[in-house]
Amino acid sequence: MSTGKPATQYKAWKKLQELHSSKQSQLVLKELFNSDSKRFSTYSKEFKASSPDVSILLDYSKNLIDEEVLSTLFNLAREASVELFRDDMFAGKHINTSEDRAVLHVALRNPPADQGGFKINEAGVDEVHGVLQHIKEFSESVRSGSWKGYTGKPIDTVVNIGIGGSDLGPVMVCEALKHYSKRDLKSYFVSNIDGTDLAEVLKLCNTETTLFIVASKTFTTQETITNAESAKAWFLEKAKDQAHVAKHFVALSTNAKAVTAFGISESNMFAFWDWVGGRYSLWSAIGLSIALSIGYDNFQELLNGAHELDKHFKTAPLEENLPVILALVGIWYNDFYGAQTQALLPYDQYLKKFADYFQQGDMESNGKSVTKDGSRVDYETGPIIWGQSGTNGQHAFYQLIHQGTKLIPADFLAPVETLNPISGGKHHEILLSNFFAQPEALAFGKTEQEVREELGPEASKNAALVKSKIFEGNKPTNSILFQKLTPGTLGALVALYEHKIHVQGAIWGINSYDQMGVELGKVLAKNILKQLGNETDVKGHDSSTTGLIHYYQKNRK
Numbered sequence: 001m002s003t004g005k006p007a008t009q010y011k012a013w014k015k016l017q018e019l020h021s022s023k024q025s026q027l028v029l030k031e032l033f034n035s036d037s038k039r040f041s042t043y044s045k046e047f048k049a050s051s052p053d054v055s056i057l058l059d060y061s062k063n064l065i066d067e068e069v070l071s072t073l074f075n076l077a078r079e080a081s082v083e084l085f086r087d088d089m090f091a092g093k094h095i096n097t098s099e100d101r102a103v104l105h106v107a108l109r110n111p112p113a114d115q116g117g118f119k120i121n122e123a124g125v126d127e128v129h130g131v132l133q134h135i136k137e138f139s140e141s142v143r144s145g146s147w148k149g150y151t152g153k154p155i156d157t158v159v160n161i162g163i164g165g166s167d168l169g170p171v172m173v174c175e176a177l178k179h180y181s182k183r184d185l186k187s188y189f190v191s192n193i194d195g196t197d198l199a200e201v202l203k204l205c206n207t208e209t210t211l212f213i214v215a216s217k218t219f220t221t222q223e224t225i226t227n228a229e230s231a232k233a234w235f236l237e238k239a240k241d242q243a244h245v246a247k248h249f250v251a252l253s254t255n256a257k258a259v260t261a262f263g264i265s266e267s268n269m270f271a272f273w274d275w276v277g278g279r280y281s282l283w284s285a286i287g288l289s290i291a292l293s294i295g296y297d298n299f300q301e302l303l304n305g306a307h308e309l310d311k312h313f314k315t316a317p318l319e320e321n322l323p324v325i326l327a328l329v330g331i332w333y334n335d336f337y338g339a340q341t342q343a344l345l346p347y348d349q350y351l352k353k354f355a356d357y358f359q360q361g362d363m364e365s366n367g368k369s370v371t372k373d374g375s376r377v378d379y380e381t382g383p384i385i386w387g388q389s390g391t392n393g394q395h396a397f398y399q400l401i402h403q404g405t406k407l408i409p410a411d412f413l414a415p416v417e418t419l420n421p422i423s424g425g426k427h428h429e430i431l432l433s434n435f436f437a438q439p440e441a442l443a444f445g446k447t448e449q450e451v452r453e454e455l456g457p458e459a460s461k462n463a464a465l466v467k468s469k470i471f472e473g474n475k476p477t478n479s480i481l482f483q484k485l486t487p488g489t490l491g492a493l494v495a496l497y498e499h500k501i502h503v504q505g506a507i508w509g510i511n512s513y514d515q516m517g518v519e520l521g522k523v524l525a526k527n528i529l530k531q532l533g534n535e536t537d538v539k540g541h542d543s544s545t546t547g548l549i550h551y552y553q554k555n556r557k
């Protein structure tokens with residue numbers, strides 16, 4: 001079990017503080033590379049899955065680290081019992097201590113034990129493959145057209161209604177694997193309680209050929225249930241008969257009682273279990289919209305790729321372990337350099353939702369300030385995650401990363417092979433040249449002398465221009481090159497970042513698997529909703545909140 005101890009109590013933590021003060025001026029990428037011709041081979045590792053097209057190269061040589069820093073970071077991981085905590089997760093121990101739950105997304109992509117899967121003891125784990133079979137049969141019947149709507153027509157539109165983990169995973173994966181999708185089966189996602197979200201999607205749907213997936217672990221989430229009720233009302237306006245709901249509404253949930261109360265029969269429910277965290281649920285029944293879009297075999301490939309990375313995380317020594325390396329390098333900047341954010345920059349248009357997805361994955365997991373034993377941390381925990389696909393980001397926010405005042409560690413991701421080699425592969429070569437150039441520019445910058453040489457005589461006339469063109473460099477990055485964006489590769493990439501989050505949470509001593517921080521706003525909103533009818537009901541708020549509600553009440557039509 002994670003020690004739950006404040007991280008500052010580890011000897012390695014104190015040593016890292018000392019190293020940061022004593023070595024900062026020596027950790028200059030230009031010098032580190034000049035003095036070591038083997039730096040790339042020392043600080044890069046390749047993960048290869050058994051499937052030949054799934055491989056990931058992690059180059060972490062452009063980080064502000066040397067052997068001493070790195071070995072102290074690994075000592076930190078050992079002192080914080082990262083290996084034990086990892087093994088506890090795989091064994092089904094209740095590492096989500098505040099909710100007394102196991103954390104077993106790894107069980108969702110685990111093959112049966114006789115096919116090399118991990119042995120995991122927890123109620124529900126032996127039902128995983130039964131639910132996968134249900135997903136397979138159902139998705140195949142919809143995709144083949146044998147599942148018919150209430151007027152006998154096949155389904156041509158799927159609408160997933162869910163929010164947070166019941167939306168972001170399927171949205172990200174369906175976008176990332178669009179290349180493999182069935183183009184005549186349209187997928188839409190409705191998440192926001194803002195009626196615009198549902199209304200705009202319904203304009204594109206036909207009641208006779210639309211399947212609604214109500215995705216909610218708890219089946220109590222206000223946004224999802226309200227959207228699902230409104231979608232059902234829209235459907236019944238046309239279909240009339242309640243019995244037709246069975247052909248057009250299915251549920252993905254752990255709450256069978258609430259699902260049947262909503263009017264969806266248990267035979268149309270795809271189950272999962274309390275040990276599947278919302279933001280780790282795309283591998284579960286929550287992935288039904290993925291299986292419908294890309295087909296069950298591809299969905300299985302996604303699970304297989306994640307499982308291969310799980311095996312790597314479980315068995316590779318810490319020094320060879322990609323999620324551990326990413327986690328430790330991230331802690332170095334987050335806790336010793338004071339970096340506030342971490343950018344995720346995929347040079348693959350299909351991964352344009354990757355950063356959005358890991359905003360929840362990372363920030364809901366590690367946005368905590370109390371350790372498992374209840375102490376307030378006196379160090380930084382989870383970073384702010386942000387980013388977007390390259391090269392769009394270059395023309396938007398990279399200026400600040402290159403020349404701003406903030407340190408922004410960034411992960412660059414790109415495929416060796418594109419799935420769309422248009423114009424003889426020209427686009428991909430240009431894309432990759434940017435993927436290679438940006439980390440290089442960030443690391444090595446441009447000196448005043450180089451600027452002066454470039455400007456020629458102009459330089460002596462315009463000192464300010466010279467200064468504005470200097471790139472200080474020494475900005476750290478990881479570069480991640482994968483072979484190509486197959487379902488298996490995507491599964492491995494997502495698992496890589498999931499386990500990175502796990503390792504960081506273990507070192508910070510926090511519970512990465514609850515999300516108490518989203519509760520207060522929900523409770524207050526429910527209370528305010530009851531007061532919106534009449535001005536006289538608005539009670540118990542500060543003057544600002546009261547003033548805003550009164551303004552709304554006066555001006556609404």
Ligand SMILES: O=P(O)(O)OC[C@H]1O[C@](O)(CO)[C@@H](O)[C@@H]1O
Pocket residue numbers: 163164165166215216217218219220221224278279364515518
């Ligand atoms: O699947 P549910 O129960 O509707 O919850 C949706 C989301 O709400 C949260 O509980 C809080 O935002 C997330 O963790 C979860 O992914």
